[in-house]
Amino acid sequence: QKEVEQNSGPLSVPEGAIASLNCTYSDRGSQSFFWYRQYSGKSPELIMFIYSNGDKEDGRFTAQLNKASQYVSLLIRDSQPSDSATYLCAVKVERTALIFGKGTTLSVSS
């Protein structure tokens, strides 16, 4: 069974720090990796996605993928209180559904 694992947290960081969120997956055939943010009482919103090994940067966010280690991470630089949310990692294998981890709760204190 395909699994996506995330530390549930909470991960607490001070404002301005770097938050590092991690995710591991079980299926070596996984091809696409997505990070979603979900505020309490809201639906998930896409932050970014990555397909190739290495880093992908988008503003304050950097996704890192290591397929050999089956590991994907999200770095948030200059963390703000508004970044406090649950971050969901999702993994897709071709012709199968997008599978989500249970999420990591991030708390940024001012």
Add this chain to the structure above:
Amino acid sequence: KAGVTQTPRYLIKTRGQQVTLSCSPISGHRSVSWYQQTPGQGLQFLFEYFSETQRNKGNFPGRFSGRQFSNSRSEMNVSTLELGDSALYLCASSPATGTNSPLHFGNGTRLTVT
């Protein structure tokens, strides 16, 4: 461009009843997926439709069913409701079913079964 629209936003039903949830995808998106979200289990995949065909199905009992119409709008139905069906039901759309198509979620339907 309008986002994914789900109706209704809230539903309260009693055990044994059935319910139908509706989803209108982003214009031009042909793939619709449904997820159940609960505090304990997180986001669990229900089904995925593309061009009116079910492409994938999650590990849910047959009481959960869905369909997609020619205009890409989708509905899901839950029959013989149980207390454990209380959850947030999320619909998401994408342009296609490939690995490079991110899902865009609607605001969800909050179902409470009493």
